[in-house]
């Protein structure tokens with residue numbers, strides 16, 4: 432794949448940014464690969480850890496490396512993330528590891544959009560809580576938690592890699608919608624003080 | 628509000644994260660069955676005031692199906708259980724019998 436030349440990939444919203452009481456920014460493109468198979472098997476563990484260098488995550492957890500992640504998506508699904516330029520190599524490694532046809536690795540990079548929310552920790556949590564039916568208090572959603580849920584009318588997943596920052600992924604086809612509802616939720620005049 | 632616990636991923640969330648999949652434990656009657664059995668399979672559904680068994684899907688979460696037993700009047704959820712079964716687990720039925728003595732749902736009581 433690396434010898435195929437063409438226009439460089441463009442993110443859904445060209446890096447759109449909204450500055451409200453929380454900053455909403457479309458994240459630069461990252462490689463994302465969906466892995467399916469038995470999560471307790473050594474084949475899955477080998478594949479996921481080899482391409483990320485991260486530990487296997489527990490149920491509804493995300494395992495964070497410096498620039499790579501493994502997220503627990505469902506009882507038979509993981510999402511691995513890596514720098515965009517290293518996606519092809521990771522897919523090759525996975526193809527070599529997943530020799531059993533009951534395991535699959537699919538590149539979903541171009542089917543996803545990603546957003547970063549930054550600001551005061553309580554306020555970042557509040558913006559997500561406005562849109563998702565999730566208890567975002569630090570006790571209920573500590574660092575390392577990973578949640579697939581509903582963001583207003585569309586599916587999304589998010590995690591908080593550190594206090595004051597949330598990372599969110601959604602389908603690329605709804606990137607504009609997700610950016611607009613996040614921006615609306617983060618409007619300066621909209622502070623509720625839910626986790627103050 | 629209906630709060631369901633997905634037995635596949637352990638999330639407890641309100642119903643908007645899920646999608647109802649209709650009545651649970653239907654037995655399929657396909658080609659070769661009698662007209663009456665086929666009609667029953669296709670159209671006849673329970674619509675109880677009280678204990679009910681349903682299929683649900685954790686649609687914006689882990690994506691998996693499961694079963695739920697609940698009360699349609701109070702919205703109390705007695706429990707959720709695996710999709711890979713043709714009948715409710717016995718310990719869940721015990722719980723329901725204790726809470727709703729004499730309940731009857733199809734041939735479950």
Ligand SMILES: [Zn+2]
Nearest residue numbers: 633636685689
């Ligand atoms: Zn679930």
